[in-house]
Amino acid sequence: MSSLDTADLSSIQFLQRQAASLLLYRSVLSDPPGIAFLELLDALKRWDAEGLIYLQAYGKWFQAIAATNKSWQDYLIWQILRNDNPFTQQAQRQDFASLPSALVAAVQQDLQALQSLYECSGAELSCWVQEASKLPLAPVVWYREQDEISYLSDAEKKAIASLQELDNWTDAVEDLAAYYRECGTGILAEYQALRWQSGQLLGIAYPDTIKIKELAGYESQRDALMKNTEFLLLGYPALHVLLYGSRGSGKSSLVKGLLNEYANRNLRLIEVSKSDLKDLSKIVELLRNVPQKFIIFVDDLSFEEDDDAFKALKVVLEGNITARPQNVVVYATSNRRHLIREFFKDRPAPSDEEVHAWDTVQEKLSFSDRFGLTLTFEPADQKTYLTIVRHLAEQAGITLPLEELEYRALQWATRHNGRSGRTARQFVDYLKGELATLDG
Template sequence: MSNPSINFLQQQAASLLLYQNVLDNNVGRAFVSLLSTLKEGNSIHCLQAYGRWFKTLAETGKNWQDYLIQQILWDDNPFSRQVQQISLDALPPALIAAVQYDLQALNFLYCCSEEQLSKWVRATCKMQELPVVWHIEGTRSHFLHQYNNWSEVLPQLAEHYCQNGTGIFSRYRALRWQKGQLKGISHPDPIQLTEIVGYEMQKATLIKNTEFLLAGYPALHVLLYGSRGSGKSSLVKGLLGKFGDRGLRLIEVSKSELYDLSAILEQLRNISQKFIIFVDDLSFEEDDEAFKSLKVVLEGSVTAKANNVLVYATSNRRHLIREFFEDRPRPRDSDEVHSWDTMQEKLSFSDRFGLTLTFEPANQDTYLEIIHHLALEANIKLETEDLEFRAKQWATRHNGRSGRTARQFIDFLKAELSLENG
C-alpha cells in the first residue's frame, strides 16, 4: 500500500464509524493533532505536535503500528460485542459493511510509519534531521500484521473477540470490583499451580471443576477452607496462569462488597469469557447483608443462573457464620418457635457451595515436601540434611508448618545465599 497524503489520512481518521475509540486516547489524539499541524504548515506548532506524539507513544513502549493494532483488538464497540453472541454470518449487513469500512481506514493509518511522519515534519520545518528518529522494533505477532487489506480479516477478528473479549476483559485477566465498578489489575499475582504442592487432590479437583466451566458443562461453586497458609488463595489465583489464555477471568470481590453480587452477575451474563468470582477469607457476622447476597447467588433466584460465572471462596472456618454459645436456642427463654431450624440454616450455609475442599494443617512430611519443591524451583543447592534442618528451625521460630511458611523460608534463604556468594 503506497503512502497516503496527509489530507487523506485526516479524512480516514475523521470518518470512523464504529472504531472511534481506537484514536480516543493520548496517542491517537496526538497523532490526529500532528496531522492537523502538518497540514497547517506552521513549523513551531508542527515540532510541538511531533514532540507530544513522540512522548505519548514512547510511554507505551510500542511502535505506532503495534499500538494501533492493540487498540483495535481491545476496542469495545457494537461489532466486537455482538460477534461474541451471534455468528458473523448472522450479523446485520450494515454492521459488517461499517466494520470493513473502518478496518480499511485504520489500515491506511497503520501504513503511516514513524519514518513517514518524521519525513513530513522535517520537510515542513526545513530540517535536515530531527534530533532522534525514534522507532521501537515491533513483534509483528498479531494476525493483522500479516494482511495488506484489513477488510479481509473479519473471520480472524471475530474469532479473536470471541476468545479474548473486548474492553476491560480483553486488557486484563484479573480484575476487582471496587466502588460499584470493575477495575483491571495490571500486575496480578504470578503464582503458578506447579508451585503449589502438598494438596494434590484438592488441586486436581479444583482444576477439573474449572475445566467443566470452560467447556460449558455444569460446574459447582467451591469453598476452600482449612488452616491458614495452606495455599487456598494461591490455588485459586494460580488458575489464571493455566486457563487465562482459554478465556478465564478472575474477579476479586471483598466481603464488604458482596451485596453487589447480583449487579456483577448481570454485567457478566452475556460475556463470552468465563468468570470466577474470588472471595478471600470469607466469614459472616449475624444478620450480615453480604450473607443474604451470596446466598441468593449460590441458591439461585427467579433470575436465571449465569452459566459463565462461579464463586470460589476461601475461609479458615468450616461454618462461615460466627456462632456464639448464647446463640444456641434455649427453649425456656427463646422467643423463636423454630430456633433450631434457624441455627441449622446458619451452620449449613457452607454446604450450598456444592464443592468443599478441605486443607488440613501440614505435617512435617508435607512441609518438607513443599520445601524441597520450592528449593528446586529456586535453584537452591544445599545438602538435604542442611536444608531440612534450616527449614525445621524456621517453622519453629516463625509461623509453624505451612505452605506460606515454606515460601517465606525459601525466599529468605535464596536472598541470604545470594549475598553470601557475592
C-alpha cells in the same frame, strides 16, 4: 497556513477526514497515542514561523507511542482487537451471518479509514515535521520490530495476520467477528486478572505469578480444584468451591495459580472483596454470554449476622429465577468452616420469640454447604511442612544437604509463624537470599 506543500497538506487533511469518519471504532484513537496523533496532524496544518508547535506535537506523539512499546501499526491493530463497540459486543454473542447488515457495512467503512491511518508511518510523520520546521535533519523515527509473542492464542495470531497481510481491510470483517466471538473484547480481552472496585472492573497489569507446580503438600485438594476448573473451561457444569482451613496453607495461592496454569484457555480471575459482594449479581450478569470463563475469587470470607454480603452471595450460590451462566463460578477461601459467626447467645432459649429458632441457627451453620465442593486444608504436620520445604528448595535451586535444610526449616518454623506452606515459602525465600549473598 502551514509551510508544507499542497500534496502533503492534502494527505494530512485526508487522514483527518478518515479519523473523523469513524462510526464504531472512534475510541481506537481515544488513548494518548491516538490523541497525540490527531493533535500532530492538526499542528502540521497550522502556521508557525519557528516550527515549535510541530516539534512539540511530534515529541508528544513520540513519547506516547514509545510508552506502549509498540510500533504505530501494531498499536492500531491491538486497539482494534480490544475495542468495545456495538459490533464487537454483538459479534461475541451471535454468528456473523446474523449480524445486521448496516452494522457490517459500518465496520467495513471504519476498517477502510483505519487502514489509511495504519499506512501513515512514523517515518512519514517525521519527514512532515522536518519539512514544516525547516530542520536540517528529520526527528528520530519511532520504530519497533514486531515481536513473536508466545502467549498469543491461535485466534489472536489469525486476526493480527489478517490485518497485516490484506491489501483491503474491508475483507477482514468476518475474521474479526470470529476473533471477537472466541476471545471477547474490551477489558475482559485485555486482562486475565481483574478486580471489582467502586462498581467497575479494573484490569490487574501484574497478577501474581505463582504456578501450580510450585505448590506442594495438598495434592488431593489441588487435583480436585483443577478438575472442577477443567469442567468450567470445557463448558460443562462446574461447582462453586469453598477452600477452608489452616492459615498459610496455600488456599489463595492455589486459586491464583489456576490463572497461570490455564492462561491460554480464556480463563479470567476476578477478585471481589467481601465489601463488594453486594454487587455480585450485577457482576455475574456482566459476564453472561461472553466467550471467556470466569472464576470470581473471594478471599478470607466470613460474615456477621444480617450481613448484606451474605444475602448477595447466597443468591448467586443457590440461584434465583434468572438462569445461572455456565461460564462463571465462585471460588472462596476462609479460615472458618462455618462462614457466619455464631455466638452462644444466638442459640434459642424457651423465652425466645422465634418459634422455629433452631431453623435459623441451622441456616447459618449450613451456609458453607451451599458451595458444591468444599476442600479442607488441615494444619501442616511436620512431614507435610518438610515436604513443602524440600519442594520449594528444589524449585529455587537450593542445594544444601537435606539434613541441614530440614533442621534449619524446623528452626525457622519454631521461631516464626509455625508450620505452614506460607512459613515454608518465607523460609526458602530468606534462605535463597542468604545463600546468594554468601556466594557473592
